[in-house]
Structures are given as structure tokens and as C-alpha cells.
Amino acid sequence: MVMSLYHTKSLNRANAPLAALKSPICQAERGGATNSYESGEHRGGLSKQIPVEHKFTFQRRVFMRKKQLLFGLAILPAVYLASGTETSAAKFTFNAFYFGPKHTSFTKKRWYPYLDAIEKASGGQIKFKRMHGFSVLPPPKIYDGLARGIVHVAYTPTVFTPGRFKRTQMLMLPGLARDRVTGAKIANEILRLHAHKDFPEVAMPIFDYSGPRELWTTKKPIRKLSDLKGLRVRYYGAWKKPALLAVGAIPTTMPAPERFMALERGLLDGTLERSTTVEPFGIQEVIRHRITFNMGGAITVIPWNKGAWNKIGPDLQAKIKAASIKAAIDPIAEMGQHDDINLARNTWAKKYGLKNIDPSQEELAKWQKIIRPLWQRWADKLESDGVNGKEMLAEVLRVQKKHGEPAYVPYVKP
Numbered sequence: 001m002v003m004s005l006y007h008t009k010s011l012n013r014a015n016a017p018l019a020a021l022k023s024p025i026c027q028a029e030r031g032g033a034t035n036s037y038e039s040g041e042h043r044g045g046l047s048k049q050i051p052v053e054h055k056f057t058f059q060r061r062v063f064m065r066k067k068q069l070l071f072g073l074a075i076l077p078a079v080y081l082a083s084g085t086e087t088s089a090a091k092f093t094f095n096a097f098y099f100g101p102k103h104t105s106f107t108k109k110r111w112y113p114y115l116d117a118i119e120k121a122s123g124g125q126i127k128f129k130r131m132h133g134f135s136v137l138p139p140p141k142i143y144d145g146l147a148r149g150i151v152h153v154a155y156t157p158t159v160f161t162p163g164r165f166k167r168t169q170m171l172m173l174p175g176l177a178r179d180r181v182t183g184a185k186i187a188n189e190i191l192r193l194h195a196h197k198d199f200p201e202v203a204m205p206i207f208d209y210s211g212p213r214e215l216w217t218t219k220k221p222i223r224k225l226s227d228l229k230g231l232r233v234r235y236y237g238a239w240k241k242p243a244l245l246a247v248g249a250i251p252t253t254m255p256a257p258e259r260f261m262a263l264e265r266g267l268l269d270g271t272l273e274r275s276t277t278v279e280p281f282g283i284q285e286v287i288r289h290r291i292t293f294n295m296g297g298a299i300t301v302i303p304w305n306k307g308a309w310n311k312i313g314p315d316l317q318a319k320i321k322a323a324s325i326k327a328a329i330d331p332i333a334e335m336g337q338h339d340d341i342n343l344a345r346n347t348w349a350k351k352y353g354l355k356n357i358d359p360s361q362e363e364l365a366k367w368q369k370i371i372r373p374l375w376q377r378w379a380d381k382l383e384s385d386g387v388n389g390k391e392m393l394a395e396v397l398r399v400q401k402k403h404g405e406p407a408y409v410p411y412v413k414p
Helices: 025-029 035-039 058-083 103-122 139-148 167-172 179-200 240-246 256-264 306-338 341-353 361-384 389-403
Strands: 092-098 124-134 204-211 214-217 232-234 250-252 270-273 290-291 299-305 353-357
Touching: 025 341, 058 299, 092 139, 092 290, 092 306, 103 124, 103 306, 124 240, 124 306, 139 204, 139 389, 167 179, 167 299, 167 361, 167 389, 179 240, 179 290, 179 389, 204 306, 232 256, 240 250, 256 270
Parallel strands: 092 124, 232 250, 232 270, 290 353
Antiparallel strands: 204 299, 214 270, 214 290
């Protein structure tokens, strides 16, 4: 039983003088003493030092606790009404998981607004317990953890499980999607038709496109594709490796938390990142150049655990479906004025002294010739896996045009 400090003068730990907090009774409490002190049986002899006025009986302390509890219950209605809290408790509470920290701009501007929109659409019947961190589920284990019910809704990057979600990899191809907004629209329009094939273990997946990765280097400025020869570049996600190999770079993989030290120690010469992932890992301290080759983005799926989804029933399911796409796309559009490219140009370069390098049109044309065969290789790979890859690629290009995305544009200046 944890001991509490009660004093004849209503002294408490919040406003107690330092001397009082250094008293033997406080020292006994902080030292983890048992409640044997009430019977005067302290083995360390502290009971002999405690003044008589401090020796409340156990029964009296319980009585005081009951008084405090009754007082709290008495004022609770007033606090409840004054705070504007909803008059009815949530019917369902689910674990919502994002592997990144709470303090990032993505968490505040993308993930939490999405969860808020779902809670609002449910009319207060759904509340999310918001969980974070690699210790809960490392990125490669998020999807399986959600399917098993460890969490119920999760921001689930597919880049950490290359080869598993075959149809989803199309927007990870270098140069295939220009920006986050268009990529998210294309993903939700196409992948929703095929989601049950790539994600049979979960319910109601919607899709986010994180925006193109670009090359960040520690020392060497890259102005030509030939400058990449021999550089050790950290990558993740499908089809980044063959693109790097095609220009003579040395593709390297490692867990995200380790890349800062690898860059700092010179074990890596560069890394493929989007600017929203740079600051949370402190990478801005060890990189100097940002080269705007479109190295391909990443598709993230936001699914529900099937048990949780079935539990809420058809009425709530209909409301959540209607709100989810809007909630997934709108925050991306709102971030469009300061997305990956603009954020780096307007903020990061000034704050950390980073230099942006825009390749010439000649170099971009060379890059285009390198990446186009990768798109066909992706379609051929799907064909070999029993999926109509050529038809899917044609569908991607068709939807690009529908949303005003010119086909085969590896990079467009903001």
C-alpha cells in the first residue's frame, strides 16, 4: 500500500515546504516503506522519529480518503457541465496507432485530424486511444499486428514489406506520381477496386500517398546522374534499388533510427527521404544537399481490424466509409502549400543551411529514360504473379490524366 502524507495542518505534497518533505515520514514514503508504520513496526527505526501528531491511524486515513472521494463526486456534475464534454460516453473505444512520435507535423496535421474526423462522423460513439512508437509495433509488423487485433486502426506503410502488396507498389515507382495530393487521389480511385486482393486480412482500407522521396547527401552535391556513381545511399520501398543501381549508386538498407549515425560517421553518403521525415530523426544536422530527382513515393494503407469493423455495425460503417476518403484527402490538400518540395525550399534551407539542387532538363530527360523501363518491369512482374499488370499500368496512366497529372513527368517545379 502506498503511504500518503497527512498533517494536522492539512499539509500536502503539492505545497509542502522543503523541510517538511524531508521529514522521516516523507522519506519513508519515497523509500517504498510498507504500511507497517501504522502499527509502529518500522524495521528501520523511523517510527521512533515520527512525531505523535503525524501518526494517524489507518482507519482515520481511510475516512479522510472517503471524504475526498465524496467531495469529488459532489463537484463532478459542475465540472462536467462547465467543460462542455459530450453528454454520452463513447460506445466503442479503439486503439489507433501511428509509429511516429506525437510531436511531428504529420501527426498534428494529418493523423490526428483523420482520427478526429472519424470520431465526429460517428456522432461521438467512437473514440480512439492514440498510440505511438516503434516499441508498440515496428513498421514491418504493423499490418500483422492490426490483423491480429493488437491495434484496431493503424497508419500502415507498405514500403517496409516489399513484395507483399503487389498491386499497391505501382505508385512507389520512381517518377510515376508527381505529388502527394495527386498520388492519394490515384491510389484511392484505383486501389480501392483491388484492395480486397492485396489486403484480405483487414477491413475498409483507404490509402495515403506520402509524396516522392528525393536524394539528400552529406557532402557531395549531385548535379548529374553520373555524380551518383559509387555513392552509398540508404533506401526503402519497392523499385528504389533498381533505379539506384541503374545510375551506379550503391543501394543500402537499414532501420530508420540507425540512419542518422550512419550518415554522421560516413557509412552512408546519402539517403532517400521526404522532408517531413527529416526533422523527427534529426537528419538535418548531418545532410547538406537536397537533389530533386523524383525517386518514387510510398503508399500507406489505413485499414481497420476486421473484428473492430464488424463490431460497430452497418450504420456506423456507412458513416465511417463516407468520412474516411474525405478525411484522408483533405488534410493532404491543405498541406499542399507547404508540402515536401515547398517545405524544404521555404523553411528547411533557411533554417539549417541546406542547399537545394534542381537537375537540368537534360538530366531529367536521362532520368526519364532510366525509370520508364521500371514501370514495364513492374507490370511484367505482376503478370508473372497472375495479375493483369499491363492493364493496371494502363489504368494508372488513365487516372493520372483524369486528375490533371501528365503521364511520365518525373518532376515539376512548385
